[in-house]
Amino acid sequence: MxxxxxxxxxxxxxxxxxxxxxxxxxxxxxxxxxxxxxxxxxxxxxxxxxxxxxxxxxxxxxxxxxxxxxxxxxxxxxxxxxxxxxxxxxxxxxxxxxxxxxxxxxxxxxxxxxxxxxxxxxxxxxxxxxxxxxxxxxxxxxxxxxxxxxxxxxxxxxxxxxxxxxxxxxxxxxxxxxxxxxxxxxxxxxxxxxxxxxxxxxxxxxxxxxxxxxxxxxxxxxxGERADPRVIARARAMVSAHPEITYVNHVRTIHTAPDMVFVAISADFVDTLDMGAAETLVETIEAELRAELPQLTSIYIRPEKREAAVTIPPAP
CATH class of the missing domain: 1.20.1510.10 (Cation efflux protein transmembrane domain)
Structure with a gap:
């Protein structure tokens, strides 16, 4: 839909x-x-x-x-x-x-x-x-x-x-x-x-x-319900496509309106990436996501080690 x-x-x-x-x-x-x-x-x-x-x-x-x-x-x-x-x-x-x-x-x-x-x-x-x-x-x-x-x-x-x-x-x-x-x-x-x-x-x-x-x-x-699974999958794929990202821990979304989605992304960045380059990468990813998925009106990307990410169990 x-x-x-x-x-x-x-x-x-x-x-x-x-x-x-x-x-x-x-x-x-x-x-x-x-x-x-x-x-x-x-x-x-x-x-x-x-x-x-x-x-x-x-x-x-x-x-x-x-x-x-x-x-x-x-x-x-x-x-x-x-x-x-x-x-x-x-x-x-x-x-x-x-x-x-x-x-x-x-x-x-x-x-x-x-x-x-x-x-x-x-x-x-x-x-x-x-x-x-x-x-x-x-x-x-x-x-x-x-x-x-x-x-x-x-x-x-x-x-x-x-x-x-x-x-x-x-x-x-x-x-x-x-x-x-x-x-x-x-x-x-x-x-x-x-x-x-x-x-x-x-x-x-x-x-x-x-x-x-x-x-x-x-x-x-x-x-609060998550966004369309296809939107979530596309956002994950777009973030994963960057070579500076070694792993996407999670993509969590919630609708704040019928056509507005808040998304929080946790990703493991390569260890050699300095702070300035990481900030530039985050800005680039946010711009790409907004261009292709305009319903993502609030985007938060957090660098986080893979083993540190907390996993939320699926809904029953």
């Missing part, structure tokens, strides 16, 4: 597309729920409101993350985006899933009389088209970024949460619309409005599952 994350409108097209779709859909769903008394439609309306709020938070997080480094945060504010991604996951779980399950439960124990479902079907059809358009944009952007990686591997390796969060939200929304439509149809076919409440609980369970996955990915980004 590419480590680059272009700025501007292109960066936010997925979020803007999802926000526009969800705002329009939320209004339509609430109107339909008020007319028909459908629990699953009310649940879907809450779902769309939560999704809209999530997109606003991610846009806010992206803006905050682009603030320049200062004395208090010398590596910048890029990881603030990961904090807001985690907040989004919590909102999906607590508000989206929680309200859906609670509303479904109320509708089961106190079912409302059935009303003409035509309005529900019209709104669900329009919502499916709008959510499908948003999902298509998100999937296109995600596929262009993931390259040859598998779908799940690309999500795990991604350092930009906005793209895969919208993709998960839109996927859950499309599934939720199908469940809501089935709930409305079954309620009328079997003349049992409680089925509509069951559909709300199913939608809540889907949102809860999505929230757990997103929280897991956001947690990893907050803790």
């Amino acid at each position: 590419s480590e680059k994350n272009p700025k501007g409108w292109r960066e936010n097209i997925v979020l803007f597309g999802a926000l526009a779709a969800n705002l329009g859909i939320a209004v339509a769903k609430f109107v339909a729920a008020a007319i028909t008394g459908s629990s699953s439609m009310l649940t879907e309306g809450v779902h769309s409101v939560v999704d809209s709020g999530n997109q606003v938070l991610l846009l806010y997080g992206q803006r905050r993350a682009r603030r320049p480094a200062d004395a208090a945060h010398p590596f910048g504010y890029g990881r603030e985006l990961y904090f807001w991604a985690f907040v989004v996951a919590i909102l999906i779980f607590a508000v989206g899933a929680g309200v859906s399950i609670y509303e479904g439960y109320l509708h089961i124990i106190e079912p409302e009389p059935l009303a003409d479902p035509l309005v529900n079907y019209i709104v669900l059809g329009i919502a499916f088209l709008m959510e499908g358009a948003s999902w298509t944009i998100a999937m296109r952007e995600f596929n262009s970024a993931r390259g040859e990686l598998g779908w799940w591997q690309a999500i795990h390796e991604s350092k930009d949460p906005a793209g895969f969060i919208v993709l998960f939200e839109d996927s859950a929304a499309l599934i939720g619309l199908v469940v809501a439509a089935m709930g409305v149809w079954c309620s009328h076919f079997f003349a049992d409005p409680r089925i509509d409440g069951v559909a709300s609980i199913v939608i809540g369970a889907i949102l809860a599952a999505v929230a757990v996955v997103l929280a897991r990915e956001a947690k990893g980004l907050l803790i």
